[in-house]
Amino acid sequence: MSLRKHRIHFRSYDNCFSASEAVEYLHDLLRCNQNFGPDVSRNQTIQLLKKFLKNHVIEDVKGRWGTEDFEDNGCLYRFPPTSPLKSYPKKAVCRSDPPKFPGWEENEPEPSQEHIPMKSITMSSDLWYKRHSIAIGEVPTCRLMHRRELMDADVEEIWKSMTLLHLQRILGLDLLNDVLDTKLVNPKHIMHNVYCTNKQGVVILEDKSEELPHWMLSAMKCLANWPDFSDMTQPIYVGFERDIFKTIADYHSHLKEPLLTYQLFDAFVNVLGLLQKRQIAIEALQVCCLLLPSENRRKLQLLMRMMARISLNKRMPSLSDTVGNRMLMVQTFSHCILCSKDEVDLDELLATRLVAFMMDNYLEILNIPHTLQTTVEEHVAHLRRVQIKYQGSDLDAALSTHSYYSRINTANFKFQKSSHAEEQLAMLLEEIILNKKLSVKDKKKKLKQFQKSYPGIYKDRFPTPESEAVLFPEKPKLKPPLLFFALKKPFQPFQRTRSFRM
DSSP states (O other): OOOEEEEETTEEEEEEEEHHHHHHHHHHHHHHSTTTOTTOOHHHHHHHHHHHHHTTSSEETTSOOSSOOOOSSSOEEEOOSSOSSOOOOOOOOOOOSOOOOOOTTSOOOOOOGGGOOOOOOOOOHHHHHHHHHHHHOOOOOEEEEOOOOOOHHHHHHHHHHHHHHHHHHHHTOSOSTTTOOGGGOOHHHHHHHHHSBOTTSOBOOSOGGGSOOHHHHHHHHHHHTTTOOSOOOSOOOTTHHHHHHHHHHHHHHTOSSOTTOSTTHHHHHHGGGGTTSHHHHHHHHHHHHHTSOHHHHHHHHHHHHHHHHHHHOTTSOOSOSSSOHHHHHHHHHHHHHSOOSSOOHHHHHHHHHHHHHHHHTHHHHTSOOHHHHHHHHHHHHHHHSOEEEETTOHHHHHHHHOOTTOOOOTTTOOTTOHHHHHHHHHHHHHHHHHOTTSOHHHHHHHHHHHHHHOHHHHHHHOOSHHHHHTTSOOOOOOOOOOOSOOOSSOOOOOOOOOOOOO
16 A cells, blocks of 8 residues: 655654545455455445554554544554564574683582483393383384375376265265266366355356356346345336346356256256255255356356345345246246256256255355365375384285275276275275274264265174274273271161169
């Protein structure tokens, strides 16, 4: 921000700015920032500057700060001479000059017994082993196993494999061939949809040419925030909101392909059988929406948010003379969201049911499935971690030379071979069980997470609660200390005897 000389109350101040200049500058800056956008109001900018003044990001020209009495006026402010951030401790400077050698005339204190230098004992490996083997038991021979470095293509293949396996288990299918051509799934789309989002969870596109036109975004924001849309530049007249809605509907009716794409039509239709189980259907739709191209997912997020807000907005006038706003949203946009390449009459009914469910639960459905993300990230971290190989451990030898989802060529790639995938997951479960570095709490947490994600494999390993309880034996209960003596007979109550008078 530009600083200049200002004059107020017959006095001049250098390198400062007025409150109105600060509001104007910061307001323009926020509106151009992609994390905020043009809908930032001037009042919100003033609120932010109040926080700046309270936290000493700025101060008035007399050095006062700590309050929120910032107003849009001509008062003068400046930046503080020191940063409001905490200063880091500086490293102690080593002395370059040697320590002073004591003179003969000085009275030297006798060296205390505590500071007598002791010669370090050089201990050979045999001596160390003899001394510590009693305390820690036998020390097995081990060596570090450095794994092959994971390339970007390897990580992408892991994301694709584990995402498809997660979807297969949610849908309850043995194979995904009937509902999805896995060769057409692009792992780059999956990773971009997970990691490239703004604070609202909406995908950020790298190629801005795939973005919605600015006038379309403005029209959708207008109806989504009706009637509190602040950037209204056109005069409002009777039926204005209906004209805006027709413009939005006309744009989406001319899309080249539905937002859920033709290739994922069967996968989304399979979710219809799970709508009665709401949470399972949401999890399935979360994974399916991750497979979408990034530009489709962003358009779907913006459209669903607008539809949901219009259907719940009681202040929104009726946009049709025949049906309510909620039904109008579903009927108008269901065809541009889901339809097959060979259109049939049944498609409209299927699309209407699915779109209505997605509109009612869009916040959860278009969110990132955190269980899947955590599982994949932990697996990738595991493959990058250096392993300790103990002599005679067949499990570690297998893990060091074979990954759970090793990358193979396209011709031999058969992801639907569930036996192979289950075998790798079973190995993962065994590793969690045998990992002695994990605490009991962490091991229970990981086993619970594995059971939730892959209940079938977990059931095969632990068919009964007793088999699971063997992993975590209960600590023996301490018996109460023995009494030093035991009473042979309990105390008898005092009995009053009959007295005889002499």
